[in-house]
Amino acid sequence: MEKIIDEHKQGETLVTEHKNENGRKLFIESYGCQMNFSDSEIVASILAKEGFNTTQQLEEADLVLVNTCSIRDKAEQTVRKRLEKYNSVKRINPGMKVGVLGCMAERLKSKFLDEEKIVDLVVGPDAYKDLPNLIAEVDEGRNAVNVILSKEETYGDISPVRLQSNGVTAFVSITRGCDNMCTFCVVPFTRGRERSRDPQSILEEVQELWDKGFKEVTLLGQNVDSYLWYGGGLKKDFKNASEMQKATSVDFAKLLDMVAIAQPKMRIRFSTSNPQDMHESVLHAIAKHRNICSYIHLPVQSGSTRILKEMNRQHTREEYMALIDKVREIIPDCAISQDMITGFPTETEEDHQDTLSLMEYVKYDFGFMFAYSERPGTLAARKMEDDIPEDVKKHRLNEIINMQQKHSKYRTEQFLGKTVEVLIEKESKRSNKHWAGRNSQNTMTVFPKGDYKVGDFVMVKINECTSATLIGEAVGYSDNN
Incomplete structure (x- = not known):
């Protein structure tokens, strides 16, 4: 998933319903993309059964967890500052335990535990069900770590507690992991191979949300368009499935159809899409159901086919534009948003102009735009020199942002009088x-x-x-x- 990072939500603490029988206090803070916030809800649900109520008072917590992100250097630096803060509180409250969850946990486990000794607990994105055992280890005075990536874990059997922010909108996770090896992205290494969740468990969770009064769900995954359920297992192994499994498999278009029909009054969104995996059948599913929103987040990253190849994006500029044309044809009122990286290694002024001309062609409703920053562990970090000067990156990013603001205004003006x-x-x-x-x-x-x-x-x-x-x-x- 091209991770959408909502700056307003960074560092948000999770608050769940208080249970009188629970005697311990959990402070859990989330950074990064929506997937991390969704995972924090799963963690809180697991720990509620282990006797933890959430608190927003760091000083009174028995257990402090930070759900981390490795997508940008800024996110990592923020988390490091928070860990320093936790440890200053720990000096006053020595019984407090500190743990790191999520993508940074997987990548920096030995650094956090052995070298810097700043945490008691390190838990990767597929190991949350092991938390009760890991916390028991920590309670005994030992450090605990589980960052093993799973080929099966989808948390389909965990009913997440919800951020009690509005009681109206909720996120429902449908896939985990990613098979797309984009050279700038750490997700396949921190979240593992792609696997899909049983559609029945998704329908049950959406029903449960409806029963609780929620009015909108966002189906969430690193790459929702490649959702594929054929009885369990990795997407890459589908070719070995039986004829019966193939005949009864559920792809993303079918899943959208099932959810829309099961909950005709529930509004449905999804995120994130990948241009190479988005099939026309998905567009027809959106057009067919009034309750599926006319909005697609369709990251492109660059308007230059040469740079797209360097990024290992499996589509060209022309293929992306053809997909945009198809969206406009099938869903005329559809809003489209983008992710864009400027200053990727070897990017020339000509490549940059290709990005600007692509933006002019699409006229995105809004976007998430970043200057490239090298992420340790990615193919780009290992094989490519970060050779674009910072001032050039900054200048190009400003041009992209200015163009997006112009297009955003153009798009909102289309609603005047409607x-x-x-x-x-x-x-x-x-x-x-x-x-x-x-x-x-x-x-x-x-x-x-x-x-x-x-x-x-x-x-x-x-x-x-x-x-x-x-x-x-x-x-x-x-x-x-």
Whole structure:
């Protein structure tokens, strides 16, 4: 998955429902992509059964866990600063144990435990079910580590506790790991090979969310388009499946269809897509069901075919543009967002101009744009010199960001005078007299509260816009309530 990192959520602490019978306190903080936040919910669910309630007071915690990210150097530096903070608190509260979860854990296990001695516990992304045993080891005074990557683990049998942020939207994990060896990405090494979760367990989790009052789910995976269930096992082994397994297999288009039909009132989103794996059948599934949102996050990383090849992306510029054309043809109102890396090794000014011209062609609704930073353990770090000067990276990134802001404004302006369906998620950040929620195209929309409440689907007439937000007035409930 081209990891979408929401800067507003970094370092968010998880809060779960208090259980009176639980006597120990867990402080869990998450960094990185949405997959990590989803994993923290799984961890909290496992530890709730082990006698832990969550706390937001670091000083009173018995166990402090940080769920980490290796995708960018900034994320690693932030986590290191947090570990220093935890250890300063630990000097006051020596009974407190500190653990590292997730992608950094897998990559830096010996450094954290043996060399720097800054943590008691190191747990990789596939080992969360082993937490009770690992915590027992730590309670006995021993350091504990499990970073073994699994070929089977999907956590399909764990019902995650939910971030009690709004009770309206939730994430449902459908795949783990990744088989795409993009040269800039550490995910295949930190999260292992790709495997899909049993569709029945996904449907059950979505049903459970609906029963609890949730109105929207996002199906989550490193690469959702390559979802493939044929009774269990790795995607790469599908070629060895029996004829019956192949005939009854479920791909991503079928899964979307199943979830949409099972929950016709539930709004469905998904993230993240990979251009090489997105089939036309997925686009038809979106077009067929009103409750599947008209929004696709379709990372491209570069507009240059030469750079795409250097990145080991399995598509060309022309193939990506053809896919965009297909999206526009089948889902005319679909919003598309991007991930873009500028300053990848050997990138020339001509390559950069290819990126800008691709952006002009697509006119993305919004995007996630970064200057390349070398990640240890990746093929690019091992084989390529990070040879683009920082000032050139910065200049190119600014050009990309400026173009994206222009396109974002163009896209929001298309909604002026139109009426859109909005799911109310929360109070507006700027005014306690306004609600905020997203339309089908994932654009944040604000409007006066009236008598509406969080969780309502409301029709909103758009009167104004910025490059990121639609501003309007409610004209009534949607028929989706």
